[in-house]
Amino acid sequence: MKLSLLTNELISTGLKFQTTYQKGLTNHLPMTLVALDLMGAEDERLLGFYHQYITQLENVARNNAFLSQAEQIEQRITQDGIEATLQQSLSKLIASLSSQAFHCLIRLAYAVKSQQPREIAYSLAYWEQHYRPLTPLSTTDSYNAAEQLKQLTHVFSTTSFHADNIGERINEVAKHPNYLKLAAVPCDITFESTLKMVIKQYKTTHDFTLLHGITAYHALMVLSPYFSDQTAALQWFWQSYTAAFATACHAFNNKSSQASAPHLSWLETLSRGALSHNDHTIKLIYSCSEIYKRYPFAELKQIAHQRIAHEGL
Structure with a gap:
């Protein structure tokens, strides 16, 4: 499913912001825009989220090292294509999947869904700058x-x-x-x-x-x-x-008790989930729905429904 013209424009415009803000928090803007779009959110919702979210972000203009790195990667994408660039990059990044609390991995996955070369380049540069292996694999x-x-x-x-x-x-x-x-x-x-x-x-x-x-x-x-x-x-x-x-x-x-969850179709689950103002909730519900397509475990629906109940969506 292709992204809307508006979503692509907002992702492109959002590249003026740093990949992190407030001393290391991850910028979830492009990821959440993709999730909202694929969950069926209307243009008004996408615009509302964008303008609300960017108030906390920081401009990337002075981060010359990052911009130079992203530009070099984008040139590789232009020359070799998205697939070859990803294969080459991931062979080096594989030992650092948890970088930035998995957000480098997650942002790149959403960038691939967008198929925007510059967003993919930014995502790879973000990961390369935060590359930090844990311990040798055994x-x-x-x-x-x-x-x-x-x-x-x-x-x-x-x-x-x-x-x-x-x-x-x-x-x-x-x-x-x-x-x-x-x-x-x-x-x-x-x-x-x-x-x-x-x-x-x-x-x-x-x-x-x-x-x-x-x-x-x-x-x-x-x-x-x-x-x-x-x-x-x-x-x-x-x-x-x-x-x-x-x-x-x-x-x-300290296991917390959970509110009684509704029983909804995936269509209704995604529709309600897209109303959330919590970027993690939006991505969690979208991820559950996508994983369910390959592994139809009832627990994935239950997790999404519990999140909806918790936020009163």
Whole structure:
């Protein structure tokens, strides 16, 4: 499904803003515009979101290093094409899927959906500037994914972190000796089993950090054709997810009750979700709907409906 002319124009205009703002928060503008459009939002809604969201953003004009890097990538796209550029770039970026709390991965996936070369170039430059691998990849058959998460919960459920944001906490975990003992990826993980685990952890806690597991999984789905080794991509993703999971283990100590959720069709779910003023809610609901097309798990609908109920949409 192609984006509307207005959405493409707003994404293009939005490139005048930095990829981050307020000391490291991620600019979700292009991602949310794409999600809103594909959820069926009207032009008035798209314009309203754009003008409300940009009030907090910062101009990119003085970031010469970033602009130069993005321009070089855009030239590569012009010369080699989007597909070849993505394949080449992702072969180098694969070890850093959790960069900026998965937002580099997520922004690139939405950029690919937009098919705008400059937005793709900006997304790749954003990722390259924040490239930060966690720990070398290794695999193990000494535990499965569920056992790994159980052990991480036991170790980290009472751990305090110094960092203020998710991305820095993930990097903090990656250096922790107790995480390094459990960083190896189970040999038997698959795309489907990974999704089931990611869904279960978020549905149990509704934790903000674990929400990114779902939106990042969706991004991995979108970008998977551009990874030369999809098994390796999944393994790197799982390693990144477990580091993020370790920062959120405390959520299992205080499980929150959830409001009674409505039972809606996906069409109505997307329509209501597009009314949210929360960019994470919009992307979560859109991601659930897209993942559902490949893996029709009832829990994906339940997560979307709980979010709608929570915000009274």
